[in-house]
Amino acid sequence: MNKSKIILSAIIGIICTILVCVMYMQFKIVEETDITGIEAAREEELQAMLSSWKTRYEEIEEKLTETQQKIAEYQEKIDSNEQASELLDEELEQTNLLVGKTNVTGEGVVVTLKNNEEKSITASDLRTLVNDLKLAGAEAISINDSRILSMTEIVDVDPYILVNEERIISPYIVKAIGNPTYLSSALSLKDSGFIDNYTKLGKTVEMEQEKNIHISAYNNSKNQLQFRYAKEVKE
Amino acid sequence: MNKNRIALTLGIVCVILTIAICVQVNTIKNANSTVSKTFAEDELRDEVLKWKEKYERISNELDEAEKGLAKIREESTKDDSNSTSKEEQITLNNNLLGMTNLEGPGIEMIVEDDPNEIGPLDDIYNHVVHDADLRVLVNELKNAGAEAISINGQRIVNTTAITCIGNVIKINDERITSPFTIKAIGFQESLVGIDWRAGYIQQCLRPAGIVVNIKKSNKVEIPKYTGVISAQYMNLSK
Numbered sequence: 001m002n003k004s005k006i007i008l009s010a011i012i013g014i015i016c017t018i019l020v021c022v023m024y025m026q027f028k029i030v031e032e033t034d035i036t037g038i039e040a041a042r043e044e045e046l047q048a049m050l051s052s053w054k055t056r057y058e059e060i061e062e063k064l065t066e067t068q069q070k071i072a073e074y075q076e077k078i079d080s081n082e083q084a085s086e087l088l089d090e091e092l093e094q095t096n097l098l099v100g101k102t103n104v105t106g107e108g109v110v111v112t113l114k115n116n117e118e119k120s121i122t123a124s125d126l127r128t129l130v131n132d133l134k135l136a137g138a139e140a141i142s143i144n145d146s147r148i149l150s151m152t153e154i155v156d157v158d159p160y161i162l163v164n165e166e167r168i169i170s171p172y173i174v175k176a177i178g179n180p181t182y183l184s185s186a187l188s189l190k191d192s193g194f195i196d197n198y199t200k201l202g203k204t205v206e207m208e209q210e211k212n213i214h215i216s217a218y219n220n221s222k223n224q225l226q227f228r229y230a231k232e233v234k235e
Numbered sequence: 236m237n238k239n240r241i242a243l244t245l246g247i248v249c250v251i252l253t254i255a256i257c258v259q260v261n262t263i264k265n266a267n268s269t270v271s272k273t274f275a276e277d278e279l280r281d282e283v284l285k286w287k288e289k290y291e292r293i294s295n296e297l298d299e300a301e302k303g304l305a306k307i308r309e310e311s312t313k314d315d316s317n318s319t320s321k322e323e324q325i326t327l328n329n330n331l332l333g334m335t336n337l338e339g340p341g342i343e344m345i346v347e348d349d350p351n352e353i354g355p356l357d358d359i360y361n362h363v364v365h366d367a368d369l370r371v372l373v374n375e376l377k378n379a380g381a382e383a384i385s386i387n388g389q390r391i392v393n394t395t396a397i398t399c400i401g402n403v404i405k406i407n408d409e410r411i412t413s414p415f416t417i418k419a420i421g422f423q424e425s426l427v428g429i430d431w432r433a434g435y436i437q438q439c440l441r442p443a444g445i446v447v448n449i450k451k452s453n454k455v456e457i458p459k460y461t462g463v464i465s466a467q468y469m470n471l472s473k
Contacts, residue, residue, distance in 0.1 A: 005241075008241060008245075012245055012248070015248075015249065016248065016252070019249075019252040019253075019256065020252075022256055023252070023255060023256060023259060026256065026259040026260065041280075042276075043273075043275065043276050043279065045400075046276065046279040046280060046283055047279065049283050050279065050282055050283050050286060052408055053283060053286035053287050053289075053290055054286055056290055056408070056462060056463075057286060057289055057290045057293065059462070059463040059465070060290065060293050060294055060297055060462075060463055061293060062463075063297060063463045063465075064293060064296060064297045064300055067297065067300040067301055067303075067304050068300055070304055071300065071303050071304050071307055074304070074307040074308060074310075074311050075307060077311055078307070078310065078311050083315065083318065084308075084311040084312060084318065085315075085317070085318055085321070087311075088308070088312065088318055088321040088322060088325065089321070091308075091325050092321050092324055092325050092328070093471070094466075095324075095325055095328035095329060095332065096328060097466055097469070097471055098328070098332055098393070098464050098465075098466060099328050099331050099332055099393075100393065101328075102471055102472070103471070103472035104466075104469040104470060104471060104472055105469070105470055105471075105472045106468045106469040106470055107468060108468065124371075127370060127374060128370075131370060131396050131397060131398070132396075134394055134395065134396040135396035135398055137394075138394070139394070139465075139466055139467070139468050139469045140469045149393060150331075150332075150333065150391055150392045150393045150395070151377050151381060151382065151383075151384075151391075152377065153374055153375075153377040153378035154374060155374065155378050177468050177469045178468050178469075179468060214472060215469075225327075225331055226327065227327075227330065227331075227337075227339075227382050228382070228422075229339040229340055229341065229382055229420050229421050229422065230330070230337040230338070230339040230382045230383050230420040230421075230457075231337065231338060231339055232326070232330055232335045232336070232337060233335070233336040233337065233338050233456065
């Protein structure tokens with residue numbers, strides 16, 4: 001064994017170690033790049049995020065003002081020893097409306113899906129449509145007069161589709177109340193919108209904008225809107 | 236002669252390692268081309284953070300105000316049974332809408348992208364959790380009678396859409412990423428049924444290598460929706 005060889009191997013060893021360390025650090029950095037974080041977002045995405053936060057801020061600001069106002073009104077009633085029944089009625093009506101316990105009217109779109117000789121409409125098609133409508137800001141949706149709420153399932157049970165445990169069959173008439181321009185342009189987006197996508201698959205889909213759509217209240221005697229398991233957390 | 240061989244080996248090793256490092260550095264540059272910041276983007280980023288903070292602050296304020304409202308509503312109705320029943324209905328409505336934190340028996344489910352290495356001929360697309368998968372799972376939970384559902388802290392409410400932009404999933408306009416924690420309150424035996432029944436998990440997710448773990452819990456906590464649900468286009472039918 002000669003001395004210079006040992007030194008040489010030692011140097012090789014050190015160099016290799018350093019290089020491996022550098023690589024390891026690099027890998028670490030790659031792993032830590034968080035795709036959901038705003039650090040990694042690009043300019044267009046940042047613009048979209050910014051406008052989304054601004055809109056949400058405005059919405060919540062309005063809600064806050066409203067809530068504070070209601071508190072003040074209740075306080076007034078308490079101070080003057082009056083009944084608060086009017087205030088209660090108003091709040092009850094408003095929340096019933098939002099939950100879906102009342103018939104509602106408004107502008108929006110009506111989408112009709114039909115089974116044809118070759119292709120049938122499936123629960124999954126309806127779910128995709130409902131999701132697209134919600135994304136475009138629909139405030140109320142019904143399928144064949146069954147109201148779609150937050151916990152409404154849409155499932156295939158051949159030869160029916162089950163919505164709120166009710167059997168429905170083709171033609172499926174999906175009504176949505178919301179900004180008609182947003183709703184219809186979201187669905188009719190060229191090549192990637194719901195209508196183009198499903199027409200390409202050979203399914204029968206039609207959409208119309210309407211000024212005066214009626215959507216009925218959630219109405220299911222089998223499944224009342226109440227909680228058996230969930231309880232509000234009160235601090 | 237011997238020295239030449241050593242020098243050669245040394246050279247080759249160095250070249251390989253250098254190339255590897257270059258590749259890495261390049262990947263990072265591409266992945267973070269964003270972080271590699273133009274000035275305008277930095278400003279935008281600060282702006283986004285500022286608004287997010289503002290939103291969070293006012294959101295907490297609203298939280299407090301809503302608690303105050305619930306309390307004063309209860310107080311103003313305590314002497315009158317008719318009013319009390321109305322007050323209870325309003326509270327139930329707010330619970331149904333997702334405006335309150337809920338707890339109860341149910342399940343917690345973790346759904347995660349395939350952790351195994353993807354073969355060279357295989358497409359990563361087939362081994363990650365997509366927005367469509369989450370929609371199907373949520374629908375199966377609803378079908379099993381779930382009373383409330385959240386995914387990574389995002390409450391599923393009337394107006395919730397589950398979508399994706401590129402490889403990021405969005406719920407209630409918030410970005411979320413794998414692993415996904417899906418919580419549901421309801422009848423436990425029925426909820427866990429989505430695992431063993433011949434459903435989506437067994438037929439589609441597990442065969443693709445997606446990891447799904449479901450456990451029962453007697454105290455599932457589901458947070459409230461942090462956005463605002465409003466009626467701008469729908470009116471009460473007269």
